[in-house]
Amino acid sequence: MSISTFFKSLIDDFIYTIFPSLCLMCNEDQPVKDGILCFHCLSSLPLTDHFEIRENDALEHFEGRIQISQAASLLYFQKDSDIQNLLHNLKYKGQDSIGTFFGQRIAEKMEKSPYFVNPDVIVPIPIHTKKERIRGYNQSTLIANGISDVLKIPVVDxxxxxxTNTGSQTSLHRSERVKNVTNSFEILDQSAFSGRHILLVDDVLTTGATLEVAAQQLLTCNPSKISVVTLAIAR
Ligand SMILES: [Zn+2]
Structure with a gap:
């Protein structure tokens, strides 16, 4: 072994020890891009076509319920899939880089979309401070920050x-979810969004109940319009 090869392998070992290359989607020990996903996962992401189609199944969740200008999710989400694993790693395993990474991918899709107009402000769906203290972050804020990196639009969180801490919604139906989250959001400054186009950001679109209730609150601020993006949509 030459000295340069020796040092190279030493550096590789060192980097590997500091940054183990565990894919955050399949959890396999593989070479990963940007410390996130292996090549296989990156090339097989279940992408939606929401950014190319105006009347998509994300927007459908809000039709007849609340005025949402445009809506899109980046990925399809199924139970017991690698995407569920990815979202679990984002939400409960402290893998905050997933949020920023996919926020940036959402923004790139928005830039190419004929239907998305750049918003004035990005607003993540908040979580209760108690929950945020335990988790260390709000996963929707991380996604919002990733979008902001690319579009250069401020995040207001x-x-x-x-x-109100409403607890888990997973076992509830849509109407129960709406009831559960109604009045759980609060606006601290009514003038903050007046006449502005708000981009509301969440991690997963399941029934749309949380986003609907949050958007209802935001409408009391008289924004010019509200658009919605999420990292994933359940199907
Ligand atoms: Zn993988």
Whole structure:
């Protein structure tokens, strides 16, 4: 072994020890891009066509319920899939880089979309401060930050807040979810979004109940319009 090869392998070993290349989607030990996904997972992401189609199944969740200008999710989500694993790693395993990474991918899709107009402000769906303290972050804020990196639009995460801790919604139906989250959001500054186009951001679109209730609160601020993006949509 030459000295340069020796040092190279030493550096590789060192980097590997500091940054183990575990794919955050399939959890396999593979070479990963940007410390996130292996080549296989990156090339087989279940992408939606929402950014190319105006009347898509994300927007459908809100039709007849609330005025949402445009909606899109980046990925399809199924139970017991690798995407569920990815979202679990984002939400509960401290893998915050997943949020920023996919936020950036959402923004790239928005830039190419004929239907998405750049918003004035990005608002993540808040979680209760107690939950955020335990988790260390709000996963929707991470996604919003990734979008902001690319579009250079500010994230405002201190006006719409979650004032009641509503607990898990997973076992509830849509109407129960709406009931459960109604009045759980609060606006701290009514003038903050007046006349502005808000992009509301969440991690997963399941029934749309949380986004609907949050958007209802935001409408009391008289924004010019509200658009919605999420990292994934359940099907
Ligand atoms: Zn993988």
């Amino acid at each position: 201190d006006v719409l807040i979650k004032s």
